[in-house]
Amino acid sequence: MTYVISDIHGDLAGLRSVLEQIRLRPEDTLYILGDVMDRLPDGVAILRWLMACPNCRMLLGNHELMMLNYLDEPSERNRWQWFRNGGEVTLKAFLALPEAERRAITVFLRSRPLQAELRIGEWNYLLVHAAPLRWYESYNYKNYDPTTFAVWYRLKGDEPLPEGTRLVFGHTPTPYYQPDQPPRVWRSGPFLGIDCGAATETGRLCCLRLEDGAEFYAD
Numbered sequence: 001m002t003y004v005i006s007d008i009h010g011d012l013a014g015l016r017s018v019l020e021q022i023r024l025r026p027e028d029t030l031y032i033l034g035d036v037m038d039r040l041p042d043g044v045a046i047l048r049w050l051m052a053c054p055n056c057r058m059l060l061g062n063h064e065l066m067m068l069n070y071l072d073e074p075s076e077r078n079r080w081q082w083f084r085n086g087g088e089v090t091l092k093a094f095l096a097l098p099e100a101e102r103r104a105i106t107v108f109l110r111s112r113p114l115q116a117e118l119r120i121g122e123w124n125y126l127l128v129h130a131a132p133l134r135w136y137e138s139y140n141y142k143n144y145d146p147t148t149f150a151v152w153y154r155l156k157g158d159e160p161l162p163e164g165t166r167l168v169f170g171h172t173p174t175p176y177y178q179p180d181q182p183p184r185v186w187r188s189g190p191f192l193g194i195d196c197g198a199a200t201e202t203g204r205l206c207c208l209r210l211e212d213g214a215e216f217y218a219d
C-alpha cells in the first residue's frame, strides 16, 4: 500500500498515532511531502527516523529549504525568515547533534526531490509539497527560482493537470479551502490537499492511503 503524509512540523505524537493506525509493512511505501520540521521541537528527531526508514520517501518542503538557506548563508534575513516560521526549535536541536550527524542531515535534505510520480490503478499520482515544477513557467512568482516556487506556491485548485492525473499536495492547510469543516483531506476534482494543520491549535496530522483513499487522523 502507498501512504502519504505532509507537514508534520515536529508533531511526533501525531506521527506515532498515525503510524499505529496504518501499521506500515515492509512492502508498503510512505511518502512524506516535506515540512517535517519547525513549530514543535521534534522535527530533527523525526527526520533522523525518516533517514533510517527504508520504505519512506521524503520530498523537500519550504521549511527544509529555509533551513538549508540559513545553513548556506546564516544572514540576518535568512535567520529571520526561518525563525518567523517556527525554525528556532529546529536549529537548537540540530546544533545539539555531533557534526557527523549534522552533516548527514544536510546531505540528506539537499538530495530531497521536489516531486514523485506513481501509477496506482487507473491514475497517475503526482506528489508535491506545494506545486509541480512544470507550472513554473505559467505561474512564475516574481523573483522566485523554480525550487522556491515548487515549495511555496499557494495552490488554487483551478490549475491545469493532464487527463488521468491526480495531484496530492501539502503546504496549504485544508481549512483554507474548507473553513467550515474540521481539518480533513480536501478533495476537489483531481486535487487532494492533505496538510491538515498538524502542530497548530486546531489542526491534526493526516495520512492518506492512495489505493482506496482511506484517511487516517492523529488522535
Ligand SMILES: [Mn+2]
Pocket: 007, 035, 061, 062, 063, 129, 151, 170, 171, 172
Ligand atoms: Mn509548507
